[in-house]
Amino acid sequence: METSPLTTHIAIDHPLIPGLHLTEARWSDRATLVRLINDAPEISQNTVAIPYPYSDQDAEFALREVFWKQDQATGQVRNFVIRGQDDVLMGVISLFHRSENDPRDSAELGYWLGSPYWGKSVMTTVVRCVLQVAFGDYGLRSVSSGCFLGNNKSRRVLEKSGFQLLDGQRTYTKLNGQVVQSHRFELKNPAMAQQAME
Ligand SMILES: CC(C)(COP(=O)(O)OP(=O)(O)OC[C@H]1O[C@@H](n2cnc3c(N)ncnc32)[C@H](O)[C@@H]1OP(=O)(O)O)[C@@H](O)C(=O)NCCC(=O)NCCS
Numbered sequence: 194m195e196t197s198p199l200t201t202h203i204a205i206d207h208p209l210i211p212g213l214h215l216t217e218a219r220w221s222d223r224a225t226l227v228r229l230i231n232d233a234p235e236i237s238q239n240t241v242a243i244p245y246p247y248s249d250q251d252a253e254f255a256l257r258e259v260f261w262k263q264d265q266a267t268g269q270v271r272n273f274v275i276r277g278q279d280d281v282l283m284g285v286i287s288l289f290h291r292s293e294n295d296p297r298d299s300a301e302l303g304y305w306l307g308s309p310y311w312g313k314s315v316m317t318t319v320v321r322c323v324l325q326v327a328f329g330d331y332g333l334r335s336v337s338s339g340c341f342l343g344n345n346k347s348r349r350v351l352e353k354s355g356f357q358l359l360d361g362q363r364t365y366t367k368l369n370g371q372v373v374q375s376h377r378f379e380l381k382n383p384a385m386a387q388q389a390m391e
Pocket residue numbers: 235236237239240304305306307310311312313314315316317318339340341344345346347349350353
């Protein structure tokens with residue numbers, strides 16, 4: 194059995210989901226990844242690099258070649274799995290670090306949640322927690338993110354978490370060749386922004 198090279202456990206308080214926590218992605222998550230992504234086409238539709246339908250091979254590729262590889266490059270878990278009390282995967286949240294950058298530079302936040310958990314403020318709670326880790330433990334200067342035009346749920350999550358909408362939009366080509374427009378958002382490390390003003 195393959196294992197993640199790095200481990201983590203971050204507990205999160207949530208009034209409706211006891212035992213909500215973040216960990217590294219695990220090899221045993223493959224079946225749940227496949228089920229949740231295939232059950233909700235909105236996950237693929239609203240992200241750039243998640244195929245639909247989603248196969249076992251897609252899950253294996255994501256674990257080995259995306260999550261674990263990026264985490265090893267930074268030496269920190271930055272691709273988190275969202276779990277409940279039973280430890281089963283509910284969704285994913287990632288701070289994508291572009292390897293050519295300084296690891297303390299900016300990272301791109303991406304996330305999705307399985308449809309059984311939508312509408313309970315889970316993602317807003319999780320985003321706020323990951324931002325604390327990003328700016329505190331990891332000392333990132335800023336976090337950027339984006340949502341496709343019309344993805345108002347995700348836009349709301351970002352706005353409620355303090356992100357500022359940037360001017361202009363970015364064009365992406367998805368894995369299936371579809372061209373999409375995205376709003377861009379940014380949040381600067383509040384402690385560094387305060388220091389810069391002093
Ligand atoms: C987007 C997503 C992560 C949201 O997760 P969630 O836990 O349900 O989100 P939350 O409950 O924390 O917040 C959603 C907010 O959007 C609001 N909302 C719901 N439907 C909406 C709509 N059609 N238009 C505008 N706002 C909407 C909710 O009311 C809530 O805001 P509120 O707390 O102020 O009432 C989840 O739906 C998902 O994974 N979708 C598919 C993948 C995706 O879009 N990923 C993000 C890519 S940028």
